[in-house]
Amino acid sequence: MILGSLKFLRLNFSLTAIDKIFIPKNLKGNIFRGAFGLNFKKLYCQSKEICIDRCMDSNCLYKRIFEPSLPADIAPSGLKNIPRPFIFTHTYEEREIIYPGESFNIGINIFGWAVEHYNEFIKTIEEIGKEGIGPLRGKFLLRNVYSMDGENNKKIIYDKNGMIKNPVSFGFTNNFKPVSTQFKIIFNTPTKIIYDAKPIYNPDFYHIFSRLRDRISSISYFHNNTDLEENYRALEEDSMNVKTLTSRWNFVEVRRRSSRTKQLQDLSGIVGYGIYDFLTLDRAEMFYPWIKIGELVNVGKNSVWGMGEIRSDFNLDLKRRNINLC
Incomplete structure (x- = not known):
């Protein structure tokens, strides 16, 4: 299975506020992404003296992670930018104010070649804590970091003494044998799905799959050196045979101002869920x-900011859950 060759590392950072920290609603991922980029560049950019706006050194670790660019001889259809080899997770936060002594967390998933640089990711989060974050520049302490494998087994790789142990990276292993054709997809954070150049507010499965296909294949090609060699046209056509049973989506408006360009950026999207039916077990196994x-x-x-966080449930018992499909 070619998808199984993809390499991932999941890190979770346990933090304790030293100062009062203000995190505007739905902008936790954005705030960490901005601070992370600035501090990563400060620590690891090899060409700071020439990098006034964007990094010019193609071998610089900062550029490879934060400003990857398309090779001149490669122009995949419709692809304008290479996805970054990481995303922020655990970006949903009920609290807007985190008081001194209170705990909170942030996660980072790293892909492909970038998993070997986990140490730089950890050191950068530690540096952000010293510099402060958010509008109040509140400082925090990095208590520990643990990695999780594909089965959610945890391993502490960093503690308050600064000890760093080898984390657990993993590939995807598909031992799934579906017993039902029905499944649920949940968007936990605002998700912007574009299809035929238009935003989709009530997505069918093929809308979601088309964006998954493009993102996963690009990550695989550029960051894992693997061409998935899938018949994408056949997959897309088959995804259109998946039936939508019911859904409940809500639009959430989120905006942020870029510290670099000063322009207002729209991070709005939908949250909620859709329940779908593959109609056949073979199709369920294929798309799982x-x-x-x-x-x-x-x-x-805006996936890198933690937008578009997706979860799924392949163990639906619709009668037991009293879901009305009418």
């Missing part, structure tokens, strides 16, 4: 890996 890998890489626009 794409959906589960989507849980590791997110889907739609």
Whole structure:
């Protein structure tokens, strides 16, 4: 299974506020992404003296992670930018104010070649804690970091003494044998699905799959050196045979101002769920890996900020859950 060659690392950072920290609603991922980019560049950019706006050194670790660019001889159809080899997770936060002594967390999923640089990711989060984050520049302490494998087994790789142990990276193993054709997809954070150049607010499965297909295949090609060699046209046609049973989507408006360009950016999207029916067990087994890998890489626009966080449930008992499909 070619999808199984993809390499992932899931990190969770346990933090304790030293100062009062203000995190505007739905902008936790954006705030960490901005601070992370600035501090990663400060620590690891090899060409700071020439990098006024964008990094010019193609071998620089900062550029490869934060500003990857398409090779001149490669122009995949419709692809404008290479996806970054990481996303922020655990970006949903009920609290807007985190008081001194209170705990919170942030996660990072890393893909492909970038998993070997986990140490730089950890050191950068530690540096952010010293510099402060959010509008109040509140400082925090990095208590520990643990990695999780594909079965959610945890391993502490960093503690308050600064000890770093080898984390557990993993590939996707598909031992799934469906017993039902029905499944549920949940968007936990605002998700922007674009199809035929238009935003989709009530997605059928093929809308979601088309964006998963593009994102996963690009991550595989550019960051895992693997061409998935899938028959994408046949997959897309088959995804259109998946039936929508019911759904409940809500539009959430989110905007942020870029610290670099000062322009207002729209991060709005839908949250909620859709319940679908593959109609055949073979189709369920075929699409399952794409959906589960989507849980590791997110889907739609602004994924690196933690937008487009997707979860799934393949163990639906619709009668027991009293879901009205009428």
